[in-house]
Amino acid sequence: MMGGAIFFYLVAGVTLGGALGVVVSPSPLYSILSLIAAFLGLAGLYLSLSAEFIAAVQVIVYAGAIMVLFLFVVMLLDLGRDERKPLRLPVQKLFGTIAALAVFATILKVIESDSILTGARGIYPAERVSELGNTQVVGRLLFTEYLLPFQAMGVLLFVGIIGAVVLARRRTG
Amino acid sequence: MAPLEHYLIVSALLFTIGVMGVIVRRNVIVVVMSIEIMLNAANLAFISFGRFLDSMDGQLIVFFVMAVAAAEAAVGLAIVILIYRNRESTDVDEMNLLKL
Numbered sequence: 220m221m222g223g224a225i226f227f228y229l230v231a232g233v234t235l236g237g238a239l240g241v242v243v244s245p246s247p248l249y250s251i252l253s254l255i256a257a258f259l260g261l262a263g264l265y266l267s268l269s270a271e272f273i274a275a276v277q278v279i280v281y282a283g284a285i286m287v288l289f290l291f292v293v294m295l296l297d298l299g300r301d302e303r304k305p306l307r308l309p310v311q312k313l314f315g316t317i318a319a320l321a322v323f324a325t326i327l328k329v330i331e332s333d334s335i336l337t338g339a340r341g342i343y344p345a346e347r348v349s350e351l352g353n354t355q356v357v358g359r360l361l362f363t364e365y366l367l368p369f370q371a372m373g374v375l376l377f378v379g380i381i382g383a384v385v386l387a388r389r390r391t392g
Numbered sequence: 393m394a395p396l397e398h399y400l401i402v403s404a405l406l407f408t409i410g411v412m413g414v415i416v417r418r419n420v421i422v423v424v425m426s427i428e429i430m431l432n433a434a435n436l437a438f439i440s441f442g443r444f445l446d447s448m449d450g451q452l453i454v455f456f457v458m459a460v461a462a463a464e465a466a467v468g469l470a471i472v473i474l475i476y477r478n479r480e481s482t483d484v485d486e487m488n489l490l491k492l
Contacts, residue, residue: 227394231402238406238429242413247421254425257406261432264402267393268443270451280458285428285465292469293421296476315415323408330400341447348448356448357455365452372459379463386470 223267230263247293251286258282269345272354399440406433420475420482424468431461 237257241250258281265274329335348356361369406429413426435454442450476482 223393227398231398234402235405235409238409241422241425241429242409242417247419250422250425254428257429258432261436264399264436265439268399268439270439270443270454273439273451273454276455276458280462281428281432285462288465288469289421289425292472295473296482298419298421298482312416315412318415319408319412322411323404326404326407327401330397330404335400336396336441336444338441338445341442341445341449343448344446345443357451360448360452361455365456368456372456375463376459379466383466383470386467387473 226263227267230260230267232260233257234260234264236260247298248290251289251293254289255282255286258286269349270353272357396440396444400437403433403436403440406430406436418483418485420472420484420487421469423484424465424472427468428461428465431457 234257237253237255237260240253241257244250244253258277262274262277262282265271265277343356410426410428410430410433413429414423417423417426435457438450438454438457440450442448472482475487479486
């Protein structure tokens with residue numbers, strides 16, 4: 220029980236520290252590396268919530284594929300000069316932080332209310348899922364109950380590929 | 393396992409950091425990364441609620457959100473490359489025209 224709490228605070232710290240690093244680091248390259256750390260921390264959080272399949276997908280898809288995409292684009296473009304220019308709005312950082320903290324206060328208000336967990340209980344307690352196997356349950360649901368969204372997702376990814384190729388193609392003539 | 397509130401507070405903090413990044417930073421790539429952080433904050437809330445309500449729906453929805461995020465990153469970064477080719481800059485302050 221104690222070890223679980225220590226693990227939670229460790230990965231939560233890695234996640235939040237990484238996310239903060241994305242926002243404060245001056246170079247986009249360091250932002251990407253911090254974001255990879257944040258995503259790995261999130262995978263740890265998913266593990267502590269016994270969502271093993273999603274944790275694996277988080278590492279493979281997010282920390283792997285998507286971040287490589289970001290890394291390629293940053294190395295393709297010549298960045299870093301823009302950030303040294305003076306801010307057009309000098310108070311932007313102050314107001315941005317205040318606005319973000321207002322968002323946080325609003326969410327915190329909801330979290331601290333008593334009616335946070337009133338939904339109907341599902342039929343998949345963690346013990347039953349670990350008995351059946353997390354990946355098996357996800358796969359079974361994906362191809363039965365969630366078949367239509369799953370196929371729509373395939374269409375979406377197809378359209379995304381075509382859109383990216385068409386947009387980034389060099390115009391000839 | 394930590395109580396639900398702790399997970400939700402981590403999720404809220406993550407979302408706040410994402411909002412801050414979108415407002416404060418001017419490099420469009422960092423802004424796109426901040427949007428990814430916000431998507432992940434929502435994912436964490438989904439999985440936490442699913443776990444504490446004995447439901448698998450949260451995990452399934454997170455799976456779909458990840459697919460949408462992948463498509464969004466691909467198209468968004470293609471747009472970033474397009475903007476850079478036309479304006480030699482990735483500063484969001486300079487993107488003030490609808491035509492390139």
